[in-house]
Amino acid sequence: MLKLSLIAAAVAFVAMGCTFEPKYDRPAAPVTQTFPEGGVYATQPTAEGAADKSRSASGQTAPDIGWRDFFADARLQRIVELALKNNRDLRVSMLNVDAARAQYQITRAGLFPTLDAVGSQSKQRTPRNLSFFDQTISNTYSVGVNASWEIDFFGRIRSLKDQALAQYFSLAETRKAAEISLVSSVADQYLTMLAYDDLLTVTQNTLKTAQESYRITKLQFDNGTGSELDLRQAEGVVQQAQANLQSQARLRAQAENGLVLLVGEPLPDDLPGGMPLDAQDLLADIPAGLPSDLLTRRPDIAAAEQSLLAANANIGAARAAFFPRISLTGSFGTLSPTLGGLFKPGSAAWSFAPQISVPIFEGGTNVANLDLANVQKRIEIANYEKAIQTAFREVADGLAARGTYDEQIRSLQRFVSSQSRRLELSDLRYRNGVDSYLAVLTAQTSLYDAQQTLISARLNRLTNLVDLYQYLGGGWIEHSGDAPRPADTPTDFGSATPPKAASDAAS
Incomplete structure (x- = not known):
């Protein structure tokens, strides 16, 4: 019993081994401790200022807000659900995770001994003048178990396992x-x-307005009370509006094609009714928090840090390559010149062959591999810092936009109203002979441009809120209050197969 305990303790000590991985210290975030304040950042929406308290974030951070609660449009919610099921890029991303999980399991298997059951027959002919008793043909049958194990004294395999695990994460x-x-x-x-x-x-x-204006202008021209200049100006507005209509119809169709590509299937006919652009009620008062919060909220930053951890572990493997490799191989079974004699008494056979390999001259390969591993770590440090800086800039830009769009839209709405009234007055003056048709044309063009600018500003405000929700780490859970899924969980609503979690793969 004591011998078994000693053997078990020795095996555990060997399995633990040592490692040459450098101690990991998370690099300091290369950004300020707070997001910009004052100026365009000063006017941020708050829960107290929300017009509809039911559509307030109520102080919840973006990762705690489900996308069904962030978007109020039932049609959009259904489209997002379909995209999460069918998008091919997301499917490839999940398969890449599965491949990384398998690669980690392959690498981890190197820590354990391998056992193989083997059976073989060999037949050999020896020249008669070299044989004994004229036995020129000899047979050997064997059945047994082969075992091999590389003892990871210096942590080479352990470091490779840590690298594969970090790459998986x-x-x-x-x-x-x-x-x-x-x-x-x-x-x-x-x-x-x-x-x-x-x-x-x-x-x-x-x-429609331009066509009606053109009809009246043409009638005046035909009756000799209007000029050809007014007629051609009215005709030009009609042609320009018709050209714009075709262009916008084309862009609208292409936008729908882009949405179909993201969804991964044609949009079904039974989608619920949606809201118009100016009625979209997104949560606008999500708190930004601190830049340091992004380290835990943003998966792209977490991915960059895991790549850095993988590079750190690779240094340990490169260092361990300078030290000896110790492996044990052995076999146990039976040997017999006849098939029937394999399991007779006295046929047992075994072999044990420990081996040590010490690097003496590798042509600089090990040194170069270590240099490469160190350079790769510095590269990953820079990538990690860049990911933080990019995240900081994205959130700061989103906050700057969120603090200005509301007032811009209110101003544009007033501007559209003023241009609409201007058009009415210009048309009245023209019909009474006080002003030329050019004033009507100018007012009509200004109103059209103002209306397009207002629509563009509304779109930019909404997309900014959506992007800011993403930049702050939102969009991972479906409903507020849901428990966050592991990062490697497949998205398959209604699937009966429970997903594998990252903790399962690491165990």
Whole structure:
């Protein structure tokens, strides 16, 4: 019993071994401790200022808000659900996680002994003048078990295992980032399609007004009370509106094609009714928090850190290559010159062959591999810092936009009203002979441009809120209050197969 305990303790000590991986210290975030304040950042929406308290974030952070609660449009919610099921890029991302999981399991298997059951027969002919008793043909049958084990004294395999695990976690976080980005991209494309619907409506109304104006101007010209200049100007407005109508119809169709590509299948006919662009009620008062919060909220930053951990572990493997490799191989079984004698007494056979390999001259390979591993770590440090800086810039840009769009839209709404009144007065003056048709044309063009600018500003405000929701780490859970899924969980609503979690793969 004591011998078994000693053997078990020795095996455990060997399995633990040592490692030459450098101690990992998370690099300091290369950004300021707070997001910019004052100026364009000063006017941020709050829960107290929300027009509809039921549509307030109520102080919840973006990762705690489900995308069904962030979007109020039932049609958009259904489209996002379809995209999460069918998008091919997301499917490839998940398969990459599965491949990384398998690669990790392959690498981890190197820590354990291998056992193989083998059976063989060999037949050999020896020249008669070299044989004994004229036995020129000899047979050997064997059945047994072969075992081999590389003892990881210096942590080479352990470091490779840590590297594979970190790469697996990195791809899992990348897959999570891809899903969050998909939710944002689908919403942006859907809102763009709604904006083109509004532009088509404005252009169609402008075209109707222009056609009526052209009809009246032509009638005046035919009766000799109007000039050809006025007629050609009115005709030009009609032609321009018709050209814009075709352009916007084309762009609207292409926007829908882009949405279909994101969804991964044609949009079904039974989609619920949607909201127009100016009625989209997104949560606008999500708190930004601190830049340091992004380290835990943003999966792209987590993926960059896991890549850094993988590079750190690779240094340990490169260092261990300078030290001896010790492997044990052995076999146990039976040997017999006849098949029937394999299991007779006295046929047992075994072999034990420990081996040690010490690097003496590798032509600089080990040194170069270590240099490469160190350089790769510095590269991953820079990538990690760049991911943080990019995240900081994206959130800061989103906050700057969120603090200015509301007032811009209110100003544009007032501007549209003023241009609409201007058109009415210009048309009245023209009909009374006080002013030329050029004033009407100018007012009509200004109103049309103002209406398009207002639609563009509304679209930009909404897409900014969607993107800011993504930049702050939102879009991973479906409903507020849901428990966050592991990063490697497949998205398959209604699937009966329970997904494998990252913790399962690591165990």
